[in-house]
Amino acid sequence: MEHLGKEHVLVRPEDYDKNFSTLNLGPTHPATHGIFQNVLTMNGETIIDTEQTIGYIHRAFEKLAERRSFYQITTLTDRMNYCSSPINNIGWQTTVEKLFGIKTSKRIDYMRIILMELARIADHLICNSVIGVDSGALTGFVYVFQEREKIYEIYEEICGARLTTNLGRIGGFERDFTPEVIRKIRKFIDELPDVVHQFEKLLIRNRIFMDRTVGVGGITAERALNWGFTGPCLRAAGVDYDVRVANPYSSYDDFDFIIPVGTQGDTYDRFCVRQEEIWQSIKLIKNALENLPEGNFHMEVPEFFLPEKQEVYSNMEALIWHFKIVMGEVAVPVGEVYHAVEGGNGELGFYLVSDGGRTPFRLHFRRPCFVYYQAYPEMIRGSFLSDAILTMSSMNVIAGELDA
Amino acid sequence: MDISSIQDQLIARFPNQPPVVDSTGDLLTLTVNKEVILETIKFLKEELGFDFLTDLTGIHYPDRELPLGVIYHLHNFRTNARIRVKAFLAINTPEIESMTSLFAAANWMERETYDFFGIQFINHPKLERILNVEYLDYFPLRKEYPLEDQTREDKDDRFFGR
Numbered sequence: 001m002e003h004l005g006k007e008h009v010l011v012r013p014e015d016y017d018k019n020f021s022t023l024n025l026g027p028t029h030p031a032t033h034g035i036f037q038n039v040l041t042m043n044g045e046t047i048i049d050t051e052q053t054i055g056y057i058h059r060a061f062e063k064l065a066e067r068r069s070f071y072q073i074t075t076l077t078d079r080m081n082y083c084s085s086p087i088n089n090i091g092w093q094t095t096v097e098k099l100f101g102i103k104t105s106k107r108i109d110y111m112r113i114i115l116m117e118l119a120r121i122a123d124h125l126i127c128n129s130v131i132g133v134d135s136g137a138l139t140g141f142v143y144v145f146q147e148r149e150k151i152y153e154i155y156e157e158i159c160g161a162r163l164t165t166n167l168g169r170i171g172g173f174e175r176d177f178t179p180e181v182i183r184k185i186r187k188f189i190d191e192l193p194d195v196v197h198q199f200e201k202l203l204i205r206n207r208i209f210m211d212r213t214v215g216v217g218g219i220t221a222e223r224a225l226n227w228g229f230t231g232p233c234l235r236a237a238g239v240d241y242d243v244r245v246a247n248p249y250s251s252y253d254d255f256d257f258i259i260p261v262g263t264q265g266d267t268y269d270r271f272c273v274r275q276e277e278i279w280q281s282i283k284l285i286k287n288a289l290e291n292l293p294e295g296n297f298h299m300e301v302p303e304f305f306l307p308e309k310q311e312v313y314s315n316m317e318a319l320i321w322h323f324k325i326v327m328g329e330v331a332v333p334v335g336e337v338y339h340a341v342e343g344g345n346g347e348l349g350f351y352l353v354s355d356g357g358r359t360p361f362r363l364h365f366r367r368p369c370f371v372y373y374q375a376y377p378e379m380i381r382g383s384f385l386s387d388a389i390l391t392m393s394s395m396n397v398i399a400g401e402l403d404a
Numbered sequence: 405m406d407i408s409s410i411q412d413q414l415i416a417r418f419p420n421q422p423p424v425v426d427s428t429g430d431l432l433t434l435t436v437n438k439e440v441i442l443e444t445i446k447f448l449k450e451e452l453g454f455d456f457l458t459d460l461t462g463i464h465y466p467d468r469e470l471p472l473g474v475i476y477h478l479h480n481f482r483t484n485a486r487i488r489v490k491a492f493l494a495i496n497t498p499e500i501e502s503m504t505s506l507f508a509a510a511n512w513m514e515r516e517t518y519d520f521f522g523i524q525f526i527n528h529p530k531l532e533r534i535l536n537v538e539y540l541d542y543f544p545l546r547k548e549y550p551l552e553d554q555t556r557e558d559k560d561d562r563f564f565g566r
Contacts, residue, residue, distance in 0.1 A: 055535035228509030364461040
């Protein structure tokens with residue numbers, strides 16, 4: 001076992017004669033909500049420094065992507081931020097559409113917005129309720145988890161899967177929203193406000209919760225920008241950067257919504273920003289659903305949209321196209337694109353280099369929490385261990401995305 | 405800020421090694437010599453306001469003279485402009501200045517790039533592998549490491565492009 005590095009010993013020899021103690025937080029600790037390790041150096045209850053180790057669930061997605069044709073990469077993106085996989089799926093699909101120069105219709109864009117905002121609600125509900133759990137309030141978590149279940153039922157109705165959705169196709173969707181989907185979304189949107197109100201009542205002005213979160217794990221806007229923060233963590237620090245507004249994709253510019261910002265950049269602000277984003281997402285879904293235009297649920301993209309099964313069995317050209325799509329033998333333009341979407345926890349970017357082959361020449365995922373989780377030592381230095389736990393859960397670090 | 409003004413200012417600033425500017429893609433792309441990469445990014449950050457490092461990654465073109473590349477994506481929040489900067493390195497001396505003095509965020513991004521491409525970032529505070537195990541003895545995203553077992557005989561890749 002000598003190849004295992006020095007980080008993995010419990011107490012470092014140089015600390016034997018100091019009063020500092022070394023504490024392993026993770027890799028598998030219930031409070032880290034994922035598999036990553038922090039070796040904390042503690043002075044009593046106060047954290048002096050921490051050494052982070054990540055990569056425990058690294059699956060080499062960027063290398064795998066170099067062997068997969070474009071439509072097969074959607075399944076890799078599911079497994080990054082698995083709390084909001086539809087955003088990842090649609091982010092990848094819009095990246096390929098950008099490379100191909102495909103302009104999708106308003107109906108597809110609005111359908112995508114509905115799904116991405118549902119995913120954002122699921123992501124924020126989990127993250128915020130877990131902040132509650134880590135501060136000792138399990139009740140709110142149980143309330144909102146039922147709502148997440150309803151979102152997953154909507155996914156299930158649309159694509160058949162719940163967590164790793166592989167939802168949608170390049171150029172649209174594989175099938176239209178059924179009346180049942182519309183009914184479920186409407187019902188969910190009608191019922192959610194009560195639950196969110198109830199949840200907010202439990203925590204947002206709760207004395208204990210505020211004592212535990214206000215001023216904990218704060219970061220200034222300047223440092224946050226320097227550390228590459230995006231998403232709710234950056235907005236909590238007071239910077240109103242949101243990819244949906246800065247670089248609108250999927251017709252987000254048709255809608256009117258507010259970007260909430262905080263002032264202190266602390267755990268409480270991150271909580272409040274996410275809470276407000278849930279309200280904005282509800283509004284967006286309502287608007288998109290009301291204004292959902294009639295039309296086709298996919299664009300005419302012969303490179304990626306499978307022909308009707310009936311056609312495949314009876315028509316030679318359809319059979320050839322079916323084969324070409326499944327084998328990834330479609331003509332791909334040469335070029336490189338960077339495309340970003342607003343993920344559940346920040347700017348999720350896809351840097352795609354294509355040399356015209358059936359697979360990407362290079363695909364890089366700009367994972368938001370990989371970039372900002374490195375600021376964690378700076379944010380917890382000098383605070384208590386229990387505050388460090390809350391800071392981590394409020395940063396919404398998703399192990400699958402961190403390690404890709 | 406338009407493309408030509410960025411181009412003019414860069415040429416005025418670096419008359420000896422002017423960047424190659426390509427504005428045909430989705431973003432304005434500069435290709436600069438690796439010796440001036442730190443000054444170029446510093447100039448972009450401090451003079452032109454590109455003060456957010458969105459992304460930093462590597463690429464490997466095995467057939468080129470300078471096969472390894474480092475690609476930076478910068479963002480100017482005030483004008484909402486994005487820019488892409490590239491620098492290419494030789495395979496024997498894959499060394500380039502670290503951006504950690506300008507952007508704290510570059511730390512892990514550079515460690516990741518080192519981990520997968522073996523690019524050495526000079527003046528990086530802790531250039532160690534980040535996602536792969538410490539004892540890995542190759543750089544997996546280089547093109548000479550194919551994903552599939554090359555000794556397989558039951559599958560002929562010629563028929564499937566790559």
